[in-house]
Amino acid sequence: MTTCAPTLLELQWAVRRDVLGLADGAASEYVVPDGLAPQARLAIYRNTANSTLLRALQLTYPAVQTLVGSEFFEGAARRFIDQCPPSSAHLDSYGELFPDFLAQMPEAASLAYLPDTARLEWVVNQVLHAPDGKPLDLRRLEQLADADIQSLRFLPSPAARVLESCFPVDVIWHAVLSRDDSALADINLDADPVWLYVHRGTSGVAVDRITEEQCRFTAALLAGRPLHDALVDRADAGTSVWLAHLLASGCFVEVCLSSQASRRTTWRQFA
Amino acid sequence: MAMDAASAASQYAHGLIPACAGVGLRFRHHHEVVEGHATAAWFEVHTENYMGGGSAPAYLDAIRQDYPISLHGVGLSLGSAERMDVQHLARVRDVIRRVEPGLVSEHLSWSLSGGVYLADLLPLPMTEEALTIVCTHVDQVQTCLQRRISLENPSTYLRFRHSTIPEWEFLAEVARRTGCGILCDVNNIYVSASNHGWNALAYLDALPPESVTEVHLAGHSVRQLDQDQIIRIDDHGSRVAPPVWDLFEQALKRFGTVPTLIEWDTDVPALEVLMEEGAIAEAAIERQRNDNLCTYAA
Numbered sequence: 001m002t003t004c005a006p007t008l009l010e011l012q013w014a015v016r017r018d019v020l021g022l023a024d025g026a027a028s029e030y031v032v033p034d035g036l037a038p039q040a041r042l043a044i045y046r047n048t049a050n051s052t053l054l055r056a057l058q059l060t061y062p063a064v065q066t067l068v069g070s071e072f073f074e075g076a077a078r079r080f081i082d083q084c085p086p087s088s089a090h091l092d093s094y095g096e097l098f099p100d101f102l103a104q105m106p107e108a109a110s111l112a113y114l115p116d117t118a119r120l121e122w123v124v125n126q127v128l129h130a131p132d133g134k135p136l137d138l139r140r141l142e143q144l145a146d147a148d149i150q151s152l153r154f155l156p157s158p159a160a161r162v163l164e165s166c167f168p169v170d171v172i173w174h175a176v177l178s179r180d181d182s183a184l185a186d187i188n189l190d191a192d193p194v195w196l197y198v199h200r201g202t203s204g205v206a207v208d209r210i211t212e213e214q215c216r217f218t219a220a221l222l223a224g225r226p227l228h229d230a231l232v233d234r235a236d237a238g239t240s241v242w243l244a245h246l247l248a249s250g251c252f253v254e255v256c257l258s259s260q261a262s263r264r265t266t267w268r269q270f271a
Numbered sequence: 272m273a274m275d276a277a278s279a280a281s282q283y284a285h286g287l288i289p290a291c292a293g294v295g296l297r298f299r300h301h302h303e304v305v306e307g308h309a310t311a312a313w314f315e316v317h318t319e320n321y322m323g324g325g326s327a328p329a330y331l332d333a334i335r336q337d338y339p340i341s342l343h344g345v346g347l348s349l350g351s352a353e354r355m356d357v358q359h360l361a362r363v364r365d366v367i368r369r370v371e372p373g374l375v376s377e378h379l380s381w382s383l384s385g386g387v388y389l390a391d392l393l394p395l396p397m398t399e400e401a402l403t404i405v406c407t408h409v410d411q412v413q414t415c416l417q418r419r420i421s422l423e424n425p426s427t428y429l430r431f432r433h434s435t436i437p438e439w440e441f442l443a444e445v446a447r448r449t450g451c452g453i454l455c456d457v458n459n460i461y462v463s464a465s466n467h468g469w470n471a472l473a474y475l476d477a478l479p480p481e482s483v484t485e486v487h488l489a490g491h492s493v494r495q496l497d498q499d500q501i502i503r504i505d506d507h508g509s510r511v512a513p514p515v516w517d518l519f520e521q522a523l524k525r526f527g528t529v530p531t532l533i534e535w536d537t538d539v540p541a542l543e544v545l546m547e548e549g550a551i552a553e554a555a556i557e558r559q560r561n562d563n564l565c566t567y568a569a
Contacts, residue, residue: 007400038429
């Protein structure tokens with residue numbers, strides 16, 4: 001068989017299709033058989049790639065794997081890898097859509113808490129690997145003029161997130177990873193919803209249960225809503241105490257001011 | 272503008288990695304190394320494992336206080352026909368700024384196509400077109416990073432029909448055109464030579480000694496095929512094989528003493544096992560150092 005020499009682009013597109021399991025035979029035609037079928041040679045690379053991505057998902061979702069078992073997890077992960085391959089070599093950021101994928105898997109429908117448990121694991125993973133940043137120096141707040149308070153916003157730490165779920169996913173997550181069977185047995189899936197503050201402290205990632213009001217207030221600040229507006233929305237005696245806790249836990253790295261007239265477009269970093 | 276070959280090569284003179292045995296540092300050994308339980312002269316880490324914040328780079332910061340560090344990347348995809356992932360290159364640059372490594376290396380391979388990362392070091396056709404593309408990307412990386420990088424020879428399980436250049440000539444030509452260094456993975460040479468019927472010693476002989484900045488050693492597995500055939504897989508999951516140690520001795524004779532790394536990435540063993548492998552490499556380096564002294568004395 002004679003094959004025209006492909007350009008590098010053509011060859012890499014053909015090999016990509018093969019590695020992704022979309023083989024149409026094009027890549028095989030470019031490979032020297034040399035005693036072993038080209039498909040078998042290409043399969044070595046496909047297997048390595050799949051194993052690497054499976055391992056990346058296992059590292060991010062250890063509780064999910066324990067909940068469903070290795071065999072089920074591997075099958076789900078392989079289908080997910082086929083549908084959503086990564087776009088970069090930074091595999092710590094691979095797998096964000098896996099919880100949504102699990103939510104749409106008919107085979108996992110009986111485990112209603114599974115997608116939210118996966119969402120918690122994703123947030124924990126993101127907080128674990130988030131870039132380092134110095135917590136906000138509280139002396140900067142003292143330097144603000146009274147007029148600035150109206151337009152004060154916080155720049156959030158990438159290592160601070162909030163999460164809510166209809167299931168006690170924090171208890172599930174902790175019990176699974178600590179292999180605490182009695183705690184697992186005591187879990188009431190019909191209990192009230194949970195709101196969680198996930199952040200990185202000096203001793204690692206912390207998953208703290210908070211109130212719905214605290215969660216809404218924190219989410220607003222993390223989204224860049226002015227402090228004044230967030231406080232008006234959540235007029236509560238405990239909000240100031242909770243704000244102090246957020247500041248102390250390194251939830252923010254900087255403050256910004258934006259004038260009322262140009263709030264949407266002009267930000268001025270407070271220095 | 273690309274760095275010229277001479278200025279790129281001169282930067283190696285400021286490198287901090289000694290011509291001794293080092294060990295690939297993996298997460299499970301962080302604490303032991305910080306506690307001072309390692310005897311390696313230096314460590315190498317995978318660049319992609321330290322691109323975020325938190326405990327892993329904090330451990331590396333602490334280890335960097337006591338040991339030289341080499342950064343070994345797997346994600347730049349220097350052989351891709353498409354544009355480089357400049358975001359990933361920026362992440363590599365950020366890790367380099369934080370770690371200040373003695374050496375920075377990547378692979379003669381590709382892994383990005385059509386916006387998809389294929390999670391393996393895929394082989395290139397050895398053609399003039401591929402050679403030009405690799406050189407362009409190496410220039411781009413060295414210019415961005417403002418330092419020399421080294422390129423590792425791959426372990427391969429297939430060859431393309433339209434290849435026209437022997438791999439060893441391809442690698443030497445990339446080094447000549449760009450001024451990059453060569454990371455000579457002796458295990459990869461052994462694996463590829465076995466899989467393709469090449470002469471491993473001839474491969475070593477074809478590499479310009481002045482370009483070789485580092486040597487890698489690792490274990491590989493042997494997969495039995497039909498009709499008494501075997502294929503060797505570079506899985507970094509065992510001790511260095513005896514024939515690879517023999518080839519390493521030949522590499523030292525050819526290149527002189529160079530920084531030499533023990534790699535172990537799957538089923539990572541206790542740190543002391545890696546130290547044992549490192550000690551074997553160090554003994555071979557020491558023998559070569561003594562041979563060099565005898566040669567000079569004579």
